[in-house]
Amino acid sequence: xxxxxxxxxxxxxxxxxxxxxxxxxxxxxxxxxxxxxxxxxxxxxxxxxxxxxxxxxxxxxxxxxxxxxxxxxxxxxxxxxxxxxxxxxxxxxxxxxxxxxxxxxxxxxxxxxxxxxxxxxxxxxxxxxxxxxxxxxxxxxxxxxxxxxx
Amino acid sequence: xxxxxxxxxxxxxxxxxxxxxxxxxxxxxxxxxxxxxxxxxxxxxxxxxxxxxxxxxxxxxxxxxxxxxxxxxxxxxxxxxxxxxxxxxxxxxxxxxxxxxxxxxxxxxxxxxxxxxxxxxxxxxxxxxxxxxxxxxxxxxxxxxxxxxx
DNA sequence: CTGTATCCTTAGGGATACTG
DNA sequence: CAGTATCCCTAAGGATACAG
Numbered sequence: 001x002x003x004x005x006x007x008x009x010x011x012x013x014x015x016x017x018x019x020x021x022x023x024x025x026x027x028x029x030x031x032x033x034x035x036x037x038x039x040x041x042x043x044x045x046x047x048x049x050x051x052x053x054x055x056x057x058x059x060x061x062x063x064x065x066x067x068x069x070x071x072x073x074x075x076x077x078x079x080x081x082x083x084x085x086x087x088x089x090x091x092x093x094x095x096x097x098x099x100x101x102x103x104x105x106x107x108x109x110x111x112x113x114x115x116x117x118x119x120x121x122x123x124x125x126x127x128x129x130x131x132x133x134x135x136x137x138x139x140x141x142x143x144x145x146x147x148x149x150x
Numbered sequence: 151x152x153x154x155x156x157x158x159x160x161x162x163x164x165x166x167x168x169x170x171x172x173x174x175x176x177x178x179x180x181x182x183x184x185x186x187x188x189x190x191x192x193x194x195x196x197x198x199x200x201x202x203x204x205x206x207x208x209x210x211x212x213x214x215x216x217x218x219x220x221x222x223x224x225x226x227x228x229x230x231x232x233x234x235x236x237x238x239x240x241x242x243x244x245x246x247x248x249x250x251x252x253x254x255x256x257x258x259x260x261x262x263x264x265x266x267x268x269x270x271x272x273x274x275x276x277x278x279x280x281x282x283x284x285x286x287x288x289x290x291x292x293x294x295x296x297x298x299x300x
Numbered sequence: 301c302t303g304t305a306t307c308c309t310t311a312g313g314g315a316t317a318c319t320g
Numbered sequence: 321c322a323g324t325a326t327c328c329c330t331a332a333g334g335a336t337a338c339a340g
Binding site: 042043044047055056058059079081082083 | 301302303304305306
C-alpha cells in the first residue's frame, strides 16, 4: 500500500491551499512579476531574468500557468516561430497580491536597493499610490501592460 | 568547481524574490493561516491541520519563521512544557496578502465550499468588508487574534 | 532563437521512532 | 502531549543536449 502518494491539496478546500497549489512554487510569481513589471512576453526574456530559471522549469511553469488559465499563450504574429505569453484575467487578479508582497518586502528588507522605484519597471511612488488610490494604481499598471502588448 | 550550489536569492534584490525566500514554500502560509484565522497557537494544533504537515517539517518551518521574525515563540505560562507561537509585526503585516489570496481563490475556485465563511474561522462577509473598509477589517482580525492570546 | 527532452542532483518533506 | 532526530523517497529543478 502506497501511503506516500499525496493528493493535490487543491480545489474544494481551503482558499489558501487552493492558491498555493497554483502559484505557490519557487517560480510562478517571478514569471508573473516579469510579465507585469518588466514587460516580458517571450520565452527568451523570461530565461534572462536575474534569477536564472532553467529552460525546462520555465517551460513547465508556463505550461502549468497556461493550463490553470493564469496566463494565455498566443502565437506571435510578428514571428510565427514563437509565442507571446500574457496575463489572463485570472493572472491580472493576482496583481493586488503581488503589490502587497512588494510592499511587505520593502518594509522589511534590511538591504533594499536604495535608488529608483521599489521594483524595477514599476511606476514611481508605487507604495504611496497603493495607499492613496489602490484600485486606480492597479488599473494603471494593467493598462500599461496591455499597451505594450499591442 | 561546484556550479550547482545556488545561493539564496534573498535580501538586496527584487522584493518578490525577497518575500518568496521567506514564506514562499509549501507550508509557511498555511501556518500563518492557522494562527490568524483558526486561532492556533500550539505545536499540536498546527499538526492537526487538514493538510497534515509532518512534525519534522512543522518544526523546521516554525524555526525558520521565528528566525525571520515573522512569528514569536514564547513559553506558555499555563504549561511550561510547551510554547506559544504567535505573530510578530512582520507576520501581522502579511495579513493583507493573505486576504488577497483568499479573495482570489474564492473568485476562481470552481468547487468552493458553499456554506459558511469563505475560510473557516474568519469573520462573516469577509470579502465584502475587504472592499468596504479594508483597513478596519484587517485591524479587527488582528484584534480578535490578540484577544485569544490573553 | 524558441522551445523540448534527458539526465542527474538535491532539498523538501513524509513516516516513524524517540526523548522529556 | 510537545518537540527532536533519523531514515528514506519523491518531485522540483539544475545542466545540458538537441530539434525546429
